[in-house]
Amino acid sequence: MIHFSRWKIILIFALCTLGLVLAAPNLFSKQQLAGFPGWVPKSTLNLGLDLRGGSHLLLEVDLKAAYKERLTNLVQSIRAELRRERIGYSRIGATGEQALVVIRDPDKKARRGRGGQTNIERATKLLRRLEPGTEVDVSGARITIKYTVDERRVRDNQVLQQSIEIVRRRVDELGTTEPSIQRQGADRILLQVPGLDDPERLKKLLGKTAKMTFHLLDPRFPLGTPPPAVAPPGSFLAKHRPDKRQERQGSPPRLTLVLKKRVVVSGEHLVDARAAYDTGRPVVSFRFNTIGARKFGRVTQENVGKPFAILLDKEVISAPVIQGPILGGSGIITGGFTVQETQDLSLLLRAGALPAPMTILEERTVGPELGADSIAAGQIACIIGFVLVLIFMVMAYGIFGVFANIALVLNMTLLLGGLSLLQATLTLPGIAGIVLTIGMAVDANVLIFERIREEVASGRTPLSSVDAGYRRALTTIIDANLTTLIAAIILFEFGSGPVKGFAVTLSIGLVTSMFTAIMVTRLIVVTYLRRRRLQALPI
Amino acid sequence: MAVFPLRLVPPNTKIDFIGRRKAAFVFSALLMAVSLVFFAVKGLNYGIDFKGGILMEVRTPGAADIDALRKRLSGLGLGEVALQEFGQSTDVLIRIERQPGGEKGQMIAVVKVKEALGRDVASYRRTEFVGPKVGGELIQAGILAVVLSLLAIMVYVWFRFEWQFSIGAIVALTHDVVATIGLFSVLGLEFNLATVAAILTIAGYSINDTVVVFDRIRENLRKFKTMQIEALLNLSLNQTLSRTLLTSVTTLLALLAIYIFGGAVIRDFGFALIWGVLVGTYSSIFVASPVVMMLKIRESITSGSIGGGETGQENPAE
Numbered sequence: 001m002i003h004f005s006r007w008k009i010i011l012i013f014a015l016c017t018l019g020l021v022l023a024a025p026n027l028f029s030k031q032q033l034a035g036f037p038g039w040v041p042k043s044t045l046n047l048g049l050d051l052r053g054g055s056h057l058l059l060e061v062d063l064k065a066a067y068k069e070r071l072t073n074l075v076q077s078i079r080a081e082l083r084r085e086r087i088g089y090s091r092i093g094a095t096g097e098q099a100l101v102v103i104r105d106p107d108k109k110a111r112r113g114r115g116g117q118t119n120i121e122r123a124t125k126l127l128r129r130l131e132p133g134t135e136v137d138v139s140g141a142r143i144t145i146k147y148t149v150d151e152r153r154v155r156d157n158q159v160l161q162q163s164i165e166i167v168r169r170r171v172d173e174l175g176t177t178e179p180s181i182q183r184q185g186a187d188r189i190l191l192q193v194p195g196l197d198d199p200e201r202l203k204k205l206l207g208k209t210a211k212m213t214f215h216l217l218d219p220r221f222p223l224g225t226p227p228p229a230v231a232p233p234g235s236f237l238a239k240h241r242p243d244k245r246q247e248r249q250g251s252p253p254r255l256t257l258v259l260k261k262r263v264v265v266s267g268e269h270l271v272d273a274r275a276a277y278d279t280g281r282p283v284v285s286f287r288f289n290t291i292g293a294r295k296f297g298r299v300t301q302e303n304v305g306k307p308f309a310i311l312l313d314k315e316v317i318s319a320p321v322i323q324g325p326i327l328g329g330s331g332i333i334t335g336g337f338t339v340q341e342t343q344d345l346s347l348l349l350r351a352g353a354l355p356a357p358m359t360i361l362e363e364r365t366v367g368p369e370l371g372a373d374s375i376a377a378g379q380i381a382c383i384i385g386f387v388l389v390l391i392f393m394v395m396a397y398g399i400f401g402v403f404a405n406i407a408l409v410l411n412m413t414l415l416l417g418g419l420s421l422l423q424a425t426l427t428l429p430g431i432a433g434i435v436l437t438i439g440m441a442v443d444a445n446v447l448i449f450e451r452i453r454e455e456v457a458s459g460r461t462p463l464s465s466v467d468a469g470y471r472r473a474l475t476t477i478i479d480a481n482l483t484t485l486i487a488a489i490i491l492f493e494f495g496s497g498p499v500k501g502f503a504v505t506l507s508i509g510l511v512t513s514m515f516t517a518i519m520v521t522r523l524i525v526v527t528y529l530r531r532r533r534l535q536a537l538p539i
Numbered sequence: 540m541a542v543f544p545l546r547l548v549p550p551n552t553k554i555d556f557i558g559r560r561k562a563a564f565v566f567s568a569l570l571m572a573v574s575l576v577f578f579a580v581k582g583l584n585y586g587i588d589f590k591g592g593i594l595m596e597v598r599t600p601g602a603a604d605i606d607a608l609r610k611r612l613s614g615l616g617l618g619e620v621a622l623q624e625f626g627q628s629t630d631v632l633i634r635i636e637r638q639p640g641g642e643k644g645q646m647i648a649v650v651k652v653k654e655a656l657g658r659d660v661a662s663y664r665r666t667e668f669v670g671p672k673v674g675g676e677l678i679q680a681g682i683l684a685v686v687l688s689l690l691a692i693m694v695y696v697w698f699r700f701e702w703q704f705s706i707g708a709i710v711a712l713t714h715d716v717v718a719t720i721g722l723f724s725v726l727g728l729e730f731n732l733a734t735v736a737a738i739l740t741i742a743g744y745s746i747n748d749t750v751v752v753f754d755r756i757r758e759n760l761r762k763f764k765t766m767q768i769e770a771l772l773n774l775s776l777n778q779t780l781s782r783t784l785l786t787s788v789t790t791l792l793a794l795l796a797i798y799i800f801g802g803a804v805i806r807d808f809g810f811a812l813i814w815g816v817l818v819g820t821y822s823s824i825f826v827a828s829p830v831v832m833m834l835k836i837r838e839s840i841t842s843g844s845i846g847g848g849e850t851g852q853e854n855p856a857e
Contacts, residue, residue, distance in 0.1 A: 050804075058673065060642075197663065200653070203646060359642040361670045363649075370596065370664035370804075377802030385796030389789045395545040396785060429733060432797050432805050436740065436812065439793030440747075443786040447751065450782040457550060476754040480747040483695055487688045487743035491736060494684035499736045506740065 002467045002526050012519050016410055019512075022417030043420045048427035048501055051375050053368035054194035058361045059206065061163045061187050063156045066356035067147075068094065070155065074131065074145065075099045081130060087123050090141075098146035101127075106141040156186065162355045164189055169351035170205050188361070197367040201344070209357050210348035212267030213311045214296070216303060221258035223307050223319065234261055238309065240316040241335065257316055259309050265295045273349035275342040276332065282342040284333045286349060293329025301325035310335075312345070378431035385435045386412075393442055397449050400539050403524045404445040407516040411441050414512040419505065427501030437509030444481070444517030448473040453539055462537045463529055470522055477514060485510050547788065548781040556776045556824055557769045557832065563825035567714060574721020581724050586731030587667060589681070591637035591674040593645055596665035597656065602628040611655050617648055626803030630664065642670035681735040685716065688739055692746050696753070703834040704753050708746060711827035715745045718818045719811060733808045741815025744790070748783060749823035755779050756831065768837045772828050780824075787820045 004012075025033055025044045033042045049056050071094040078101060079092055088104035106120035117125075120141060127143060128136050133151030137144045147155070164181055167189060171179045180192040196202065218235040221227060231237045240255035269292025276285040288296055299308075300322050309319045310333055318335035337345070389408065393401035415437065419426065452469030460468065485507060492503035587594050599608075605622050608631060612620045618636045625632035635652065638644035645668040653663070669677075689712055697705035719738055723730050755775040763771060791813060798809035 060672070200650060207643075207646070359670075360646060361642055361673045363646075363666065363668050365663070365666040367662055367664045369598070369662055374802055374804060377800060381796045381799075381801040384800055385793035388792040388796060392789055392792060396547070428802075428805055429736060429808065432801065432808060432812075435793045435797050435801070436790070439790035440744070440786070442789050443747070443782075446782050446785045446789070450779075450785070453550070453781075454778065472758075476751055479699055479754055480750040483692050483746040483750055484743035486691045486695060487739050487746070490684055490688040490691060491739045494680045494687075495732070495736060499732050502736050502740075506743075 002463055002470075002529075004523060004526065009523065012523055015515070016414070016520065019410070019414035019417035022421050023413045026416060026420060041420075043423055045416070045419050046423055046425040047371075047375075048425045048430065049192055049194060049364070049371075050366050050428045051371050051378075051426065051431075052194050053197055053366050053371035054192065055196040055199040055202070055363065055365040057191045057193075057199065057203070057206070057363050058184070059163075059167070059189040059191060059358050060361050061160055061189065061354075062357045062359065063159060063187050066159045067097075067152065067155075069356075070147070071097075071099055074134075077130065078127065078145070081126055082123065085122065085126060087119050087126070089123075098144045101143045101145075103141045103143065159355045160187060160189070163358065166352050166354050167191060167206065167358075170347065171202065173347045173351055174202060174205075189358075195368070197365060199363065199365055203360060203363070205344060205348060206358060206360065208348055209313050209354045210267070210351070211311075211313055211353040212270070212349060214264040214266070214299075215259040215262070215309050215311060216264060216299070217307050217309060217319070218258040218260055219306075223257070227256040227258050231258060235259060236261055238311060238314060238316050240319065241312075255316075257309055257319060259311070259316075264299045264308070265292050267349060267353055269293075269295070270349055273346040275339070275346045278332055278334060281334060282337050282339045283335075284337070284342045284346045284349070286331060286333065286346075288329040290329070293327070296329060296331075297325060297327040301327070312348075317345075374428050374431075378428060378435075381435050382431065382438070385438050389438055389442060393445075396446075398538050399528075400449055400452075400525070403521050403528070404442055404449070404517075406524060407445060407521045408438065408441055410520055411509070411512050411516040412438070414516065415505065415509050418508040418512060422504070422508075424504045424508075425501050426505070429499060430501035430505045433502040433505035433509065437506060437513065440484075441509060441513035441516070444473075444477045444513055445521055447477055447480075448517065448521070449539060452537065456537050456539065462534050465537060466525055466529060470518075474518065477517065481510050481514050546781070547784045550781075552777045552780060553773070554777055554780070555773055557772045557829060560825065560829040560832075563829070567822075567826055570718050570721070571714065574717050574724065577721055577724040581727075583720070583724055583730040584727045586729040586734075587634070587637075587669045587674070588731040589674050589678045591645070591669050591671045593633075593635040593638070593648055593652070593668045594665065595633040595635075595649075595652065595663060595667075596625055597631050597633065597660040598629050598662045598664055599631065599659060600629075600661045603631045605631060608633075608656070608659060611659070612652060615648075615651055615655055617651070629661075630803070637671060637674075642672070645670055677732060681732070684735065685738060685742070688742060689713070689716075692742070696746075696750065700753055700757060701836060703831045703836040704757075706834055707827040707830040708749050708753070710830045711749050711822040712742050712745055714822050714826050715741055715815060715818050719815055722814050723811070728807050728810070733805070734811060737808055737811035737815065740812060741819055744812075744816060745819030745822060748786070748819055749827045751782065752776060752779050752823050752828060753831070756828065756836075760836070768832055771837075772832055776824055776828060783820060783824070787816055790816050 022041055022043070025042050033044070036042070075092060075094050078099060082089055082101070089101050090104045091100065091102040093100060101123070103120050103123050107118050109116055109118050120138065120143075123143060124136060124138050127145055133148055134145050135148050160183060164183060168179070168181050171181070171191065171193060176193050176196055178194055182190045184190045193199070193202065217223065218232065220232065227237060235258050238257050238259050240257060265288065269288045271287050271289045273284055273286040276283055303322050304324055305322065307319050307321045309316045311317070318333050320334060333345070390405045393404050395401070397404065415434065448469055451473045452465050455465035455468045456462070488503050488507040488510065492500055492507065495503055603624065605624065609620065609622050612622070612633065617638065621634040623632050624630065633652070635648060638648045640647070649666060649668055689709060692712065693705050693709045696708045716738055719741055722728070723734060752775060755778055756772060759766070759771050759775050766774075794809055794813045794816065798806060798813060801809055
């Protein structure tokens, strides 16, 4: 334990230097770092949102709703197919996780041509071909169709990826810096936006699916007529957005409109949307792509003088009358908006619709002030803890305490270097982890020094005491630190956010403290003893 | 030279720790009983991490008029609203119980509160809300983390030592965990994710301490094959006493720095850790070792071999 081969000494120096180099970028500002040549390591500690301020939002994508919608579409195409093939059904619809059709006269054979197959046989064949990734089950006259497990997984994955993309676009539109958007588990998105201390607008934007569709009104129920209790077939009821100005005057409650189910054109064909003014009123101007423009042009041409409705998330936001054919593919949406509302609406339309609704499960927002206060408090705690331990170690072990302190300083540098290298996020509990590491890091040295004291007491020579002290303390140090490391790693696995940051600093701190105690202080102690040739150890 | 070097413990102490195991047992049993009774009767003051709900830290332009703020918020019909001064007189911590209406309900309530507070608040330092779904998951994850780490530590100690040590370690750790939960229940401190982190850290610290003592017991069992087990344990505890106390002191110094200077947000966290160091140090001396003795470690050593560590090739004579 008192011999160091040359390569080992070189390795120790190399590692310590590496730690210093990796920790060094933290001393400089981002601007300064950018000016350095390319080979200089530039990774610095990432500050967690609790330190730099910002908003952390955990979002959940409603995959079930997306599936349900897909099932509804499937039912519609089943209905169309059966009609085309003239196969009668007594019931059709989506029930729970599957689509169900009950065929009328299942055993009746088709009159001519069709190969003499029964209705149920023809229907089954038809539905099997309808869409890939579906499973068809037949029992009696009932046919159930559902998507396979694999297909659902693939689609769920797509929905989540799309949602992430849309969230990214919406957040980017807000002009925030360096948002981080991560997938979490099967149906969650973790959104972290540094520097955003009032996320109410973002939350409002994320809460909207922003599915926009254009519909014609049911001609049987023109604007102003009372709506029926139940929508007639092929139509549906939609409420008009509450008009703030009308509400203030205490005038009529929300209007209910009867709209044709058929979608004239939808938001997916939009290429641009902007907040604008039309004769002084805030409006949203939009532009369709060629397909959208053609559809929109045709419908407006055929329905001049009739009203149509623009729906956003199943709510009518505007129901203007078509003044004339709109062939250029661009138009404006009016509807008693405020300026802020037109800005939000155009942003949502530009970013596109979410494939499924989203809810915010959790929000944690820290203002920049508190973040700065926490950093300041953390720094003070670090420095004071550090100084107290340094003083105590010198008081307890004299010159050996100084050695341990050199190791402690190095340990902190290595810890900083390690955190920078891993691009770990430093959080407030993480700072607590560093301070705790300061206190616990000296433990390895304490174990060794106590052991050396014992060996000295048993009458050994200084060198032999040091040798035996290190050798015997080694297994203890490893056992003791590994068990703590186990707890820290499990904490990392199960903890979230700031707690993870704590586990990271604690774990790295344990590893670096073992290294500095076993290698660095030993090298210092041995070198010191060789130079001084002491008769008695000052420990 | 009286202070330099400072010795917390004189060399060659001969304190009879094991002889006081009955008193220690009574003390620990009482500690456990109080903790469990409080936990069962009073329960824990769960924070929003587990319970769901809303937490806001606001700064007011002048010294905060908490009563006025409370009046304004209780008019909103949001159920239980708790306000407290936080760190300094201008800062107020507002806790609002979980709102009905799932995740959306929390969001709406946050907007309502912000509207109601209006100009009384200079800045929102923190806004957090946790919906019911996440809360439930975090509870599960927290319990799982504590149980798993205890098991992992037990397996490691079993692997490196004899099974008696592993039982001793786990009893001591459970003791520390229960005592910490008890402390939170008795004082009504907020029990949140950071508390779970604190408990795991306490477990880590305590096992560290315990393993150091165990290591010495194992070494001495090999060295002094005929020594009475009580004397042997006492010897091991006395030999490691200086280290135990020194490390406790350095750790406590660092933790005191966190507690006093680290800011209001992590004060409770620091407090839990300080308690943990005290309990952990106590348990590795008075709980872990007596358990190992009760499990008849000596008999299992003499009949078999003891694994791990290096064999004492040095002359055992002192």
